[in-house]
Amino acid sequence: MDLNQSTPEPPVPQQPADTTPRKPRFRFRRSLETGIFVVFIIVWAIFLIGNPRVFTEFHIYYSLMSTIPFIGILALSVTLVVVLGEIDLSFPSVVGLTSWVFATVFALSHNLLLAALACFGVGIAAGFVNALLVVSIGIPSLVATIGTMFLFRGLTNVAAAGNGIALSAARGHFLYEVAVGRLFGLIPAQALWMLGLGIAFWFLLNRHRFGGHLLFVGDNAESARMMGINVARVKTIAFVQVGFFSALVGILSTLEVTYFWPNQGTGFLMTGLAAVFVGGTSVFGGMGTILGTFLGALIIGSLEAGIVSIGLTGFWTQFIYGAIITVSVAIYALLMRRPH
């Protein structure tokens, strides 16, 4: 009881001071973020000790900065859908489809801006297709996006007919430099995109009205509706932004190698989702951590290189992925165990 002496407020009515000892109220998001940070440090320390020669030099970080942002940006974006208690499995196929659009429009027009706009348009449209199935028709997102995962990939296969498309002409273009250029010849631009988007997503989820609505809809859609939140609109925006950022990753990943190939993006599904869940965002919705996803992407994205460089064969990769994912998810489940 902490009544200030000088406050002119009326005294607290009849309520007796609550003297019963209570369990400390755990703030699980903060403890999750501490947890993932510890995991991140441990994994990195193992790499550092396992192969100090590689992990004390800039080269490995340069290489990771050029590859991690693709799954990183996807994972950040998908985190918003997971916060809703939904899932999107179609994003790697949207990466493939939008990459094809990007490469094709560029090959025909030699206009990088036009290609990018067409690519974003298709990404947004793909997001709307998912939103239509999940929000308007009411198909569970797991099922709906398995469908669109095949649909968009199939569309890409049919359109590309197995052919890759070279985009070497894009090199040196201003937009190319903005997307995947090298700042001072050292920092891949996509790493800056991931960092900037990480900060933006953090503010969106934790400080913006829309983020609050995402959390509430994921937590208790009925209560959110009663508090005047347009649940359908919130869900629609969440799926559409995944389409948009899948298109961005389509552009970045295509320009990075200046080549489109028809199965582009397929490797992003499990790694992207793993980054979200290793990061600590709950599959049940209502809770999510952008910092966790960011660190999760760094962990997942550096495992393969790390495992090989500490001297294990590539055969270990999946085993260690699995170990890290299951252990961390189990820890989070224990941390988040509800009272009663």
Added chain:
Amino acid sequence: MTDTSTTSNAPELLSLRGVHKSFGRVKVLKGIDFQVGSNEIVGLVGDNGAGKSTLIKLITGVHRPDSGEIFYKGQRITIHSVRSSRMLGIETVYQERALGDQQTLWRNMFVGREIANRLGFINVRAEKRETERLLREHMGFTSGAIDTSSTVMYLSGGEKQGIAIGRALHFNADLIILDEPTMGLSLSETRKVLDFVRDIKNEGKSAIIISHNMLHVYPVADRFVVLDRGQIAGDFRKADVTQDELTDVMIKLARTGSLA
């Protein structure tokens, strides 16, 4: 009847006149006349299936009456939706659906009505400060274990409803509807909820408490309306009736199906 001047003689906040509602061939409400005065706490009592929740859904805009009129602050109104009833200042507190369990208190307090700038960014400090003030000054949360960043899931059932009632009062609801607020709560939790209901009274606002248990609402209600099979079976001012008499009435109603 669009002339509102003839209806504003009574200090009534809400008034339902001759309201009927059927679902298919089932007549759920058969000519209900129901009033809530300003700064009055009304206990709406009745067995399961008496029509309590349908009546509430008409007031909160979930359903619309087949016939009859609804007056609010002397004006005849049509409530189109839950949102429009909230705009009028009618807020419902459901035990299970009131709050987001995994969210902090400050988020729950301002959800859907965030203090935000033009770009939509929430002023977290202002929301926390205001929540803190509500907790300490108006809701009697003195325990140091609860603060604005506490997660709702760690609150007890009574505390959760306290938050929801405090939220409704903060946003100037004139009529707060509590749906079975004490169901499943322990005695001490029930007492807490009733204290929160007294806050509604102290702030000069009105409330409807729905309950199938007369004993739970007796201490705080000013008036009791007994609903039975779609009709008002009794209307008692607390001044005119003791708790025992009221209980007898309920038993008689349950046994014989009428108060005659």
